Amino acid sequence: MLKIFDNINIIGFDADDTLWKNEPHYRKTEKELCYLLQNYLPADKVSEILFQTEMANLKLLGYGAKSFILSLIETAIKISGEKISASEIQKIINLGKSLIDQPIDLLPDVENVLTSLYNHYKLIIITKGDLLDQETKLAKSGLKKYFHHIEIVSDKNSKVYSEILRKLNINPIEFLMVGNSLKSDILPITNIGAFGIYIPYHTTWQHEVVSESNDKQNSYLHVDKISKIVDLLI
Amino acid sequence: MLKIFDNINIIGFDADDTLWKNEPHYRKTEKELCYLLQNYLPADKVSEILFQTEMANLKLLGYGAKSFILSLIETAIKISGEKISASEIQKIINLGKSLIDQPIDLLPDVENVLTSLYNHYKLIIITKGDLLDQETKLAKSGLKKYFHHIEIVSDKNSKVYSEILRKLNINPIEFLMVGNSLKSDILPITNIGAFGIYIPYHTTWQHEVVSESNDKQNSYLHVDKISKIVDLLI
Structure with a gap:
C-alpha cells in the first residue's frame, strides 16, 4: 500500500465512466x-x-x-x-x-476491484445526473451491495463534497475519491483536503474537460486503469 | 400538545403544495x-x-x-x-x-409554523421530483435554514421512507410526516409505524389522489390548514 493512503478509510467512486460505460x-x-x-x-x-x-x-x-x-x-x-x-x-x-433504457456495461475489472476493497474500506458512490436514471443504472449494475452509501447530486463542486463529508462524519484527510473527471471528481476534492485518484476514460464530455497541465495547485494520482488501484490501496 | 405526539422528536415535511404552491x-x-x-x-x-x-x-x-x-x-x-x-x-x-423558472409562493403561515416548531423539533424535508428543480425551489423559498436535513427522492413509498429513517437513525415512533398527499406523504408513513398529518391542498394531481374513505387500516390526523399544527405539537 502507498504511504500517502495511510489515513484513508472511505473511498468515494464516481459512477458514469468510472464504474460503467456512459459517455x-x-x-x-x-x-x-x-x-x-x-x-x-x-x-x-x-x-x-x-x-x-x-x-x-x-x-x-x-x-x-x-x-x-x-x-x-x-x-x-x-x-x-x-x-x-x-x-x-x-x-x-x-x-x-x-x-x-439500455443495459449497463460495467467497465473491465470494476467488480473485482470493489470486491477487493470492500473488506478494507467503507465504499460510497457520489454521482451526478437525474435521480431516477442514476438509481436505475445502479440497480441494473448489481454493484449496490458494495456501497455503504449512495449520494446522487445535481452538481459536483467543493461545496457539495464538503456537505456530503460533513453529513457522513467523514474527515477529508480520510477520504479518497476515484473518478474519470478531473473537473468533477478530482479537483473539487483536492481543494478541500481530500485525495483523488484520476482514471481518465477514452471519451469525455467536452464540458468536463480541463487540462491537467494547467493545474499546479493540486496533487492527485493519475492511474490508467481501475485494476491498478487495488495494489495501491491494500 | 396532543398526547399522541408525546414521542415525536422529528417532523418531516413534504414541500410541493405543503410548504409552497406547486400543482x-x-x-x-x-x-x-x-x-x-x-x-x-x-x-x-x-x-x-x-x-x-x-x-x-x-x-x-x-x-x-x-x-x-x-x-x-x-x-x-x-x-x-x-x-x-x-x-x-x-x-x-x-x-x-x-x-x-418561476418564483416561489409560500403557502399561508408556513414560515410562522416552521419558526414555532424549529426550537422544539428537528425538522426535515422529504420531497420527490427533479433533483436540481427541488433544490432550486428550496433555495428560492428561503426556508432552508429551518431544516436539519433535506432528502430529495425519486419516489415516496414505505421502503423509501424506511431507508431514510434508518439512514438518519430515526425510530418510526418518534417520526411525524406532514404533507398534502395521502398517497405519498401519509399512507406509506403510517404503514411503517410513524405518524402522519394530512393537510389537503385544493389542487391535487390525479395520480396522487386516493380516497380517504377506502382506508380503514391507517390512523392519521386530517387538518385543514398548516397553522393548526403548532397547537397540536407544542
Missing part, C-alpha cells in the same frame, strides 16, 4: 441527431450547436438524460429553422428514451 | 397546452391524453418538471397526428421552462 452512449445519440439533421448542417456544426444548447440549458435544467433529450429537441428545432417535423421530434425523444 | 402551476401549463391544441381536441380530452402519456412515461422518466415537459411534447405530437409544428413544440418547451 459513449451519449455520443452515439449525438451522432444519430447529426444523421437526422444532415440535410441542414454538417455533423461537426450540429455537435457544436448541441453543446451550446446544453450549456445554455444547464443552469435551469441541470445535468442528466432528460435535460439532454430537451437539448436534442431544441437543437433540431433551431438547426432546421423550425422545419423539422413532429414525427422526427418523436424520433429524437425515442432516441433519448433508448439512451435511458 | 396549480402545473395545471396552468396543462391549460396552455389545451389552448395550443384546441383545434385538434377539446380540453378535457387533451388533459386525459396528457395524463395517460405521463403515466406511460413514469417508469422510465420519473416524476418532476423535465418528465412533464417531455410528456407535454409527446401529447402534442400524438394529438396533432404529428402535424404540430416545430415552432409550437418550442413554445411548449418554453412553457415548461417558465414552469421551472
Whole structure:
C-alpha cells in the first residue's frame, strides 16, 4: 500500500465512466441527431450547436438524460429553422428514451476491484445526473451491495463534497475519491483536503474537460486503469 | 400538545403544495397546452391524453418538471397526428421552462409554523421530483435554514421512507410526516409505524389522489390548514 493512503478509510467512486460505460452512449445519440439533421448542417456544426444548447440549458435544467433529450429537441428545432417535423421530434425523444433504457456495461475489472476493497474500506458512490436514471443504472449494475452509501447530486463542486463529508462524519484527510473527471471528481476534492485518484476514460464530455497541465495547485494520482488501484490501496 | 405526539422528536415535511404552491402551476401549463391544441381536441380530452402519456412515461422518466415537459411534447405530437409544428413544440418547451423558472409562493403561515416548531423539533424535508428543480425551489423559498436535513427522492413509498429513517437513525415512533398527499406523504408513513398529518391542498394531481374513505387500516390526523399544527405539537 502507498504511504500517502495511510489515513484513508472511505473511498468515494464516481459512477458514469468510472464504474460503467456512459459517455459513449451519449455520443452515439449525438451522432444519430447529426444523421437526422444532415440535410441542414454538417455533423461537426450540429455537435457544436448541441453543446451550446446544453450549456445554455444547464443552469435551469441541470445535468442528466432528460435535460439532454430537451437539448436534442431544441437543437433540431433551431438547426432546421423550425422545419423539422413532429414525427422526427418523436424520433429524437425515442432516441433519448433508448439512451435511458439500455443495459449497463460495467467497465473491465470494476467488480473485482470493489470486491477487493470492500473488506478494507467503507465504499460510497457520489454521482451526478437525474435521480431516477442514476438509481436505475445502479440497480441494473448489481454493484449496490458494495456501497455503504449512495449520494446522487445535481452538481459536483467543493461545496457539495464538503456537505456530503460533513453529513457522513467523514474527515477529508480520510477520504479518497476515484473518478474519470478531473473537473468533477478530482479537483473539487483536492481543494478541500481530500485525495483523488484520476482514471481518465477514452471519451469525455467536452464540458468536463480541463487540462491537467494547467493545474499546479493540486496533487492527485493519475492511474490508467481501475485494476491498478487495488495494489495501491491494500 | 396532543398526547399522541408525546414521542415525536422529528417532523418531516413534504414541500410541493405543503410548504409552497406547486400543482396549480402545473395545471396552468396543462391549460396552455389545451389552448395550443384546441383545434385538434377539446380540453378535457387533451388533459386525459396528457395524463395517460405521463403515466406511460413514469417508469422510465420519473416524476418532476423535465418528465412533464417531455410528456407535454409527446401529447402534442400524438394529438396533432404529428402535424404540430416545430415552432409550437418550442413554445411548449418554453412553457415548461417558465414552469421551472418561476418564483416561489409560500403557502399561508408556513414560515410562522416552521419558526414555532424549529426550537422544539428537528425538522426535515422529504420531497420527490427533479433533483436540481427541488433544490432550486428550496433555495428560492428561503426556508432552508429551518431544516436539519433535506432528502430529495425519486419516489415516496414505505421502503423509501424506511431507508431514510434508518439512514438518519430515526425510530418510526418518534417520526411525524406532514404533507398534502395521502398517497405519498401519509399512507406509506403510517404503514411503517410513524405518524402522519394530512393537510389537503385544493389542487391535487390525479395520480396522487386516493380516497380517504377506502382506508380503514391507517390512523392519521386530517387538518385543514398548516397553522393548526403548532397547537397540536407544542
